[in-house]
Amino acid sequence: MSKTIVGVAASSGVAIGKAFLLANPHLQIETVSVEDPSSEIKRLKDALEQAKEDLREISERAEREMGPDKAAIFQAHLLVLEDPELVETVKGKIAAEKVNAESALHETAQTFIELFEQMDNEYMKERAADIRDVTKRVLCHLLGVEFAAPSDLAEEVILVAEDLTPSDTAQLDRRYVKGFVTDIGGRTSHSAIMARSLEIPAVVGTTDVTREAAAGATIILDGHEGLVIIDPTPEEIEAYRKKQAEYERQKSELAKLVHTATTSQDGVHVELAANIGSVQDLAGALENGAEGVGLFRTEFLYMGRDDFPSEDEQFQAYKQVLEQMGEKPVVIRTLDIGGDKHLAYMNLPQEMNPFLGFRAIRLCLEQQDLFRTQLRALLRASAYGNLKIMFPMIATLEEFRQAKAVLAEEKQALLDKGIAVSDRLEVGIMIEIPAAALIADQFAKEVDFFSIGTNDLIQYTMAADRMNERVSYLYQPYHPAVLRLIHRVIQAAHAEGKWVGMCGEMAGDPVAIPILLGMGLDEFSMSAGSILPARYQISRLSKETAAGYTDTILSMSTSQEVEAFVRKTFAGNGM
Ligand code: PEP
Ligand code: MG
Numbered sequence: 343m344s345k346t347i348v349g350v351a352a353s354s355g356v357a358i359g360k361a362f363l364l365a366n367p368h369l370q371i372e373t374v375s376v377e378d379p380s381s382e383i384k385r386l387k388d389a390l391e392q393a394k395e396d397l398r399e400i401s402e403r404a405e406r407e408m409g410p411d412k413a414a415i416f417q418a419h420l421l422v423l424e425d426p427e428l429v430e431t432v433k434g435k436i437a438a439e440k441v442n443a444e445s446a447l448h449e450t451a452q453t454f455i456e457l458f459e460q461m462d463n464e465y466m467k468e469r470a471a472d473i474r475d476v477t478k479r480v481l482c483h484l485l486g487v488e489f490a491a492p493s494d495l496a497e498e499v500i501l502v503a504e505d506l507t508p509s510d511t512a513q514l515d516r517r518y519v520k521g522f523v524t525d526i527g528g529r530t531s532h533s534a535i536m537a538r539s540l541e542i543p544a545v546v547g548t549t550d551v552t553r554e555a556a557a558g559a560t561i562i563l564d565g566h567e568g569l570v571i572i573d574p575t576p577e578e579i580e581a582y583r584k585k586q587a588e589y590e591r592q593k594s595e596l597a598k599l600v601h602t603a604t605t606s607q608d609g610v611h612v613e614l615a616a617n618i619g620s621v622q623d624l625a626g627a628l629e630n631g632a633e634g635v636g637l638f639r640t641e642f643l644y645m646g647r648d649d650f651p652s653e654d655e656q657f658q659a660y661k662q663v664l665e666q667m668g669e670k671p672v673v674i675r676t677l678d679i680g681g682d683k684h685l686a687y688m689n690l691p692q693e694m695n696p697f698l699g700f701r702a703i704r705l706c707l708e709q710q711d712l713f714r715t716q717l718r719a720l721l722r723a724s725a726y727g728n729l730k731i732m733f734p735m736i737a738t739l740e741e742f743r744q745a746k747a748v749l750a751e752e753k754q755a756l757l758d759k760g761i762a763v764s765d766r767l768e769v770g771i772m773i774e775i776p777a778a779a780l781i782a783d784q785f786a787k788e789v790d791f792f793s794i795g796t797n798d799l800i801q802y803t804m805a806a807d808r809m810n811e812r813v814s815y816l817y818q819p820y821h822p823a824v825l826r827l828i829h830r831v832i833q834a835a836h837a838e839g840k841w842v843g844m845c846g847e848m849a850g851d852p853v854a855i856p857i858l859l860g861m862g863l864d865e866f867s868m869s870a871g872s873i874l875p876a877r878y879q880i881s882r883l884s885k886e887t888a889a890g891y892t893d894t895i896l897s898m899s900t901s902q903e904v905e906a907f908v909r910k911t912f913a914g915n916g917m
Contacts, residue, residue, distance in 0.1 A: 357521030636867020664727025796846025860888030
């Protein structure tokens with residue numbers, strides 16, 4: 343019987359091969375008193391030199407195979423070895439405590455690693471992994487232990503390891519290593535970043551793959567879904583071979599589109615942006631050719647912790663996103679907590695209907711300290727890129743005016759203190775509530791843009807809870823009522839010369855795309871993986887032709903009718 347393990351999808355693609363268990367060299371480090379510290383210091387220096395020699399070689403190899411960006415990681419490792427703070431501390435420890443070099447190095451490195459790991463910052467945590475990697479290399483030289491070298495491979499394998507260090511990853515021979523899977527790591531681990539640039543499928547963070555997979559066992563690795571199947575059945579292998587072939591074919595087609603603008607067959611440009619929930623999500627968005635960020639769900643910055651993120655923490659996150667996006671637009675949504683998104687530390691009372699309750703802008707306007715902190719962080723960050731601020735769950739004009747007034751107050755206070763704020767900052771709203779959609783013409787006079795949040799707009803229009811399986815049949819994106827609301831919003835925005843986007847899931851739906859393009863939607867924001875398929879689809883569609891069907895579609899009476907019509911009319915147009 344096969345066994346399926348779930349991990350984090352770190353690098354796309356499907357790989358099938360035999361498991362190669364990359365054992366971590368077991369380093370036995372004992373503390374030994376020495377008579378002559380100077381000879382230990384000499385041993386340390388020699389080991390450091392040998393490690394540097396290795397790193398120079400790997401760095402050259404990385405540069406040849408993967409380009410200067412990745413070689414830079416090993417240059418950074420070289421710097422760790424040359425860092426006087428580390429090296430001198432080790433030497434000082436050997437001299438003062440009269441201990442052997444490996445023990446002094448191990449203990450000192452451990453202190454540095456713990457220090458970095460405690461920092462509340464993913465980037466610094468990854469740096470701890472770098473120090474661990476470099477130290478292991480030097481310790482191996484001191485102890486005369488060989489690294490298990492994945493470069494010795496002579497057959498196609500899937501590497502299975504507790505973790506892969508950047509140097510393990512750089513030594514991977516792509517002819518033989520078809521994929522890798524690890525117990526630990528996330529999407530921003532260096533090994534994951536490198537797997538993506540090497541285009542080796544990878545799943546990380548499985549917790550226990552090293553325990554589950556025996557050496558030589560057949561493994562299927564699905565880098566899209568983050569799945570690993572150990573000892574698959576012949577049927578599973580067959581199914582995944584097909585998936586693999588299809589994926590490779592599509593990928594090479596779609597990859598041609600990463601750096602192209604999104605243009606319909608008749609030459610109309612629309613913007614394809616990404617939805618992100620963290621700074622870390624940005625890498626995937628850019629790799630997939632996002633032309634902007636259409637929705638940054640900031641509530642994820644507030645989750646998985648014990649207290650609110652400070653103004654400065656938020657400022658750093660927003661600034662990083664804006665800087666990485668350069669001139670590209672970045673829409674950041676203010677806190678949308680409530681509904682299905684809880685913050686345990688807020689202690690809010692339970693509600694009968696949380697989706698209709700105290701959430702998002704309603705909560706922010708009442709708990710203004712919270713709101714103002716976020717607005718200050720956003721305003722300060724605005725100086726670093728092309729920011730657009732968006733308020734969620736707006737139902738009334740009063741809410742928007744009030745939120746905008748709070749924003750203006752905070753902006754003025756910052757300017758009074760001489761703090762820079764962008765003067766081209768746009769302020770818009772999400773259209774997620776039918777009431778707002780119905781008076782979009784009024785809103786359009788006062789906002790800079792709309793972004794249609796169909797995830798909520800559909801549930802409120804249909805009175806069908808988006809979380810409730812029993813009524814999911816009523817959750818109909820193509821219901822004419824939903825489509826009429828969307829059309830109305832787009833018309834209202836354009837009548838006032840404002841742009842309108844969509845950041846609900848519907849924006850990346852291949853059935854919805856021809857309808858939305860025809861209605862004149864300006865920006866489609868979706869999860870990163872949907873961007874290239876959508877770009878391809880739009881390149882095969884004529885906006886003018888699609889627009890010619892808008893009235894017909896809007897006059898239909900059921901969702902099924904709309905879907906059948908779209909599928910038939912646009913079959914073959916990249917759908
Ligand atoms: C939406 O409602 O469509 C939306 C994008 O917001 P969320 O899914 O975060 O509620
Ligand atoms: Mg919503």
